[in-house]
Amino acid sequence: MSEPPADHAAAPPPRPPGTVRIGSIAGSDVLVSSSWFVVALLIAAVMAPRIDQVQPGLGPWRFVAGLVFAVVLYGSVLLHEASHAFLARHYGMPVTSITLHFLGGMTAIEGEARRPREEFMIAVVGPLTSLAVGIGALALLLVVPGGLIGLVVEGLAGANLLVGILNLIPGLPLDGGRVLKAAVWQASGNQHRGTIAAAWGGRVTALAAIAWPFLQEAVLGSTPDLLDFILAFVVAAFLWSGATAALGSARLRSRLPALQARRLARRTVAVAADVPLAEAVRLAREAQAGSIITLDPAGVPVGVVNEAALLATPEERRPWVATAAVARHLDPGLRLPADLAGEELVRAISRTPAGEYVLVEADGTVYGVLTTSDVDRAFREHVSR
Structure with missing residues (x-):
């Protein structure tokens, strides 16, 4: 998913509250939000029964194996975000941090793309990286043994293919929203018009997310449970708030050219x-x-x-x-x-x-x-x- 005077250049930006720095990539801090630890524990709990099936007898260690899977999974999320960061730097835009959180990751890029092509490339490289990891993991399934390793590789393949595809949905704040923004920008010559179109795409996507549990049984044949409704609400709220913020920013920025x-x-x-x-x-x-x-x-x-x-x-x-x-x-x-x-x-x-x-x-x-x-x-x- 996706400017300082010389005497302040050395001062690091303030770290967002509730985050822990675990390292850096290409000069950008890699941060982990406190919400990630909650999700990691949930992933461990959800994976524990499946781990017990493929590797019986682990006892409490199955939860440790689940935590390892969560770390590996978010390592692929970090690759996704790092690809955004590297390409943004390639186009001369500073990247202050990469943050891993409960819904995935976020790359803090300062400034704006100067051309639609730059916007497109920075946006699309993330989903393409996830798809590449997913396809690579699928290929790896042909040679790795079954059991615990096979389960991790299988989960890595499925998660990255899903992330890559979902992130191409044309609505902000998803990467696909930025791809749509670049396309409308290229066609209309107006960057703000592109942002507005992509923001409305994000709002439509949010409505689709909240409606999904009600359609789940008809589409998949499975009855939604309480967790499905909670996840749909959380995802929809995230998408709606991100799209609304982008919409407000675009409308505000469209008035800035009048300031001369x-x-x-x-x-x-x-x-x-x-x-x-x-x-x-x-x-x-x-x-x-x-x-x-x-x-x-x-x-x-x-x-x-x-x-x-x-x-x-x-x-x-x-x-x-x-x-x-x-x-x-x-x-x-x-x-x-x-x-x-x-x-x-x-x-x-x-x-x-x-x-x-x-x-x-x-x-x-x-x-x-x-x-x-x-x-x-x-x-x-x-x-x-």
């Missing part, structure tokens, strides 16, 4: 760093500018006045305060290209949180100042429409 740094920029005036704050404010008012930047003796912008610090400075003190005293030094993250828009703009200001940013043209000249409050206001206005 150049349109939101405030006109600015530039003053020497040692100019009294009162004089800088007077010049800004005369020019009808909404921001002030400070210059060094060579005329190079070195700071941007913080609006909150300016408002907190009493007017009677402003003639005696240098403008530089309420300005933030222009670190690299506070200089942004004036043409930034949409998600790129949001990511850029998220990397270096601040109240103001200086927008510069390609030749380095200052275009204006962008404030976080203006971006927030514009975002709320577009969302509320």
Whole structure:
């Protein structure tokens, strides 16, 4: 199933609560959620009678053998998720972690695919890996002895074939949903339209999952029990919540292109760093500018006045305060290209949180100042429409 400033790059991301780190793959943490241990015990309990049939006399060790089977099974899930991670890294997207949980696994990929082909390849490689493991295990059944080893290989084959096929169902958050997203994206040229189509596919899949126990007897000839209904409810809830989250995210992101740094920029005036704050404010008012930047003796912008610090400075003190005293030094993250828009703009200001940013043209000249409050206001206005 399926962005940081240099001074923060070394800091590891916070580990989700209720997880245990068991290692890493290609620089990504491999985490096991607490729910996995519950499922491992359930698998051991379910497998124990079958183990007793093929390998009598194990006694309590049959539960240990069941736990080993659970570990082997989730090892194949880890292969599935690792294939997503390796291909995402191949396309330049950071992967922060791989988490094994009660319903399988999840690969935390930062950023978005740039092209439909990338989305398709990252999504489809997981189910293909599971199918390959399943087919390989089927072939292995021809040469391995029966008994306990044969049971493990048989279970591995069946589980991976099932996972591979089910994950190709075209609905988010399944991998097949991302495949559908890539197809609609390719056909329409609109990534968000692809996400919306795949999210609705996920909702339909969730309804099918909750309906399955009621159809089970007609299709398979077996009467559903309480466990069947519980599993159907859990799977349906997982699919519905994932699809709904994707739908909300797509609708939100579809409004982001309206956020354009150049349109939101405030006109600015530039003053020497040692100019009294009162004089800088007077010049800004005369020019009808909404921001002030400070210059060094060579005329190079070195700071941007913080609006909150300016408002907190009493007017009677402003003639005696240098403008530089309420300005933030222009670190690299506070200089942004004036043409930034949409998600790129949001990511850029998220990397270096601040109240103001200086927008510069390609030749380095200052275009204006962008404030976080203006971006927030514009975002709320577009969302509320």
